[in-house]
Structures are given as structure tokens and as C-alpha cells.
Amino acid sequence: MDAYGDLPFPWTSLTLKAMRLARSIEHPAVFNHSMRTYLYGRFLGERQGLLPGRDYDDELLFLGCVLHDAGLSDRGDGDQRFELDGADLAAEWLTEQGVPPERAEVVWDAIALHLCRDIALRKRPEIALVTAGAGYDIGADGPALPPGYADRIHAVLPRLHGAIVGQALAKPHKAPPFTVPGELVRQATGQSWPTWRDLVNDPGWNDYDGYTGTLSGSCTSPAG
Structure with a gap:
């Protein structure tokens, strides 16, 4: 693919179809992020000693990356959290x-779990x-890229604007409190979140006083 120069994308008949699908249904910012996700995922794998074709299936990695935010598209916008909508869309298409x-199933898991770091x-x-x-594409938390590599990537896959907040504002149940989409909406709107006491009392139990339990872990790590 001449447009991407010598960037190491694994071009096969299936990956080309998946790329075209993602590009046709997603906002350009989401598509570019998804393509960069593959490049950074591959880079981080190499830093762990993982090589495509030897330690993992490069085609599956690319499919998971390029479709991981398909749930943010109009086509993928169902009534679940966007990562589940995207996983279902990807599995159906595959x-x-x-x-x-x-x-x-590997691709479904990769997409459905991508916020559960x-x-x-x-x-x-x-x-x-x-x-x-x-x-890494959101926070670049990890090893430094080789000199000039980020410039090469952003020359063809520039960073634009996201789509999570707009979708969540239209369907608030897709961005529940204490999730990544919920936090992005909270920051964008300034809305307040319920306290743990509010959540416990809301069903009418009215037995919060003296409660010493804590929230269990949830899928809230920032990925995208």
C-alpha cells in the first residue's frame, strides 16, 4: 500500500478488506488511531521479544487493532458498551x-477486552x-520509539479528534460511571458522578450505614 510507505502493516487479502471496512465506517480520527494501534502494539511486542509469525499471528493482531473501535461508528452503534458493539460487529463481519x-473469537476477545487492561x-x-x-497511542507510556518513527507514522496517520463523547451523549447508557467512556463524558460535561453510598441506596436497600465493603475492580484502564 503506497499510502503507508514502508510502515510494517501485514497486507493480506483479509487485512486489506478489514482496513477498507474500518475506513468506510469510522471517523478519520478513529481510523487513524486504530492503524497506529497496530504499529505501536507491534513495537511493544518487539520490545518484549515477541516477533510476528513466530510468537503471534500478525493477521489476527492487525484485525483486532484496525477494528477495535468499530463500535464507535454509526454501523457499530448498538445498545451495549462500544467495545462490545465493536466486537460483535467484527466477529459477524469476519x-x-x-x-x-x-x-x-480471538479478534472478538481483543476488541471486547481492550479497555480491560x-x-x-x-x-x-x-x-x-x-x-x-x-x-500507547493515547499516553505513550512505555519504551521510547526509535528516532523519527513517530514522525513517519503521524505523517500518514495524523491525530485528529475522537468520537466517544458524542456517541455517549446520544446514548448515556453506553458510558456508565467509572468506565473510560463515562469519565470522558464527565470531563466534557462537568457532570457529577454518584457516590458509592448513592449507588448502594438507590435500589432502596437503605442499609449503607456501617458498610465496610469496597468496589471490586472494573474495566477502566485508559486504552481507546
Whole structure:
């Protein structure tokens, strides 16, 4: 693909179709982020000694990366959290392309778990590196890129504007409190979140006084 120069994308018939699908349904900012996610995920994998074709399936990694935010598109905008909507869309599309269920399931997991950093990073590389790459693109928390590499990437995949808040404002249930989409909406709108006491008392239990429990962990690590 001449447009991407010598950037190391794994071009196959399926990855080209997936890229075209993502580009056709997503905001350019989301598409560019998804493509950068692959490059950074691959880079972080190399820093861990993981090589494509030897330690993981490069095609599956790319599919998970390029489709990981498909739930933010109009086509993928269902009634679940966007990462689940995107995972369902990707799995359905891959099945239509004749991809075996066990391969489609890896992509589904990679997309569905990409905001659950602590869980995803303990999974197989095709899943873990989607989360790692998406997080790196947002915060660049990790090893430094080779000199000039970020400039090469951003020359063809510039950083634009996101789409999570707009979708969540239209369907508030897609951005519940204490999730990444919920936090982005809170920051954008200044709205306040309920306290733990509010949540416990809301169903009418009225037994908060003296309660010493704590919230269990949730999928709130920033990735994208």
C-alpha cells in the first residue's frame, strides 16, 4: 500500500478488506488511531521479544487493532458498551468473510477486552498487544520509539479528534460511571458522578450505614 510507505502493516487479502471496512465506517480520527494501534502494539511486542509469525499471528493482531473501535461508528452503534458493539460487529463481519470461529473469537476477545487492561495484558499476544498499542497511542507510556518513527507514522496517520463523547451523549447508557467512556463524558460535561453510598441506596436497600465493603475492580484502564 503506497499510502503507508514502508510502515510494517501485514497486507493480506483479509487485512486489506478489514482496513477498507474500518475506513468506510469510522471517523478519520478513529481510523487513524486504530492503524497506529497496530504499529505501536507491534513495537511493544518487539520490545518484549515477541516477533510476528513466530510468537503471534500478525493477521489476527492487525484485525483486532484496525477494528477495535468499530463500535464507535454509526454501523457499530448498538445498545451495549462500544467495545462490545465493536466486537460483535467484527466477529459477524469476519464470519461473513469465511474466517473460522476460533480465529474470529480471538479478534472478538481483543476488541471486547481492550479497555480491560489488567485482564487483556494476561491474554495471548494477539489480544494483549491490541490493548497495549491502543494505550500507547493515547499516553505513550512505555519504551521510547526509535528516532523519527513517530514522525513517519503521524505523517500518514495524523491525530485528529475522537468520537466517544458524542456517541455517549446520544446514548448515556453506553458510558456508565467509572468506565473510560463515562469519565470522558464527565470531563466534557462537568457532570457529577454518584457516590458509592448513592449507588448502594438507590435500589432502596437503605442499609449503607456501617458498610465496610469496597468496589471490586472494573474495566477502566485508559486504552481507546
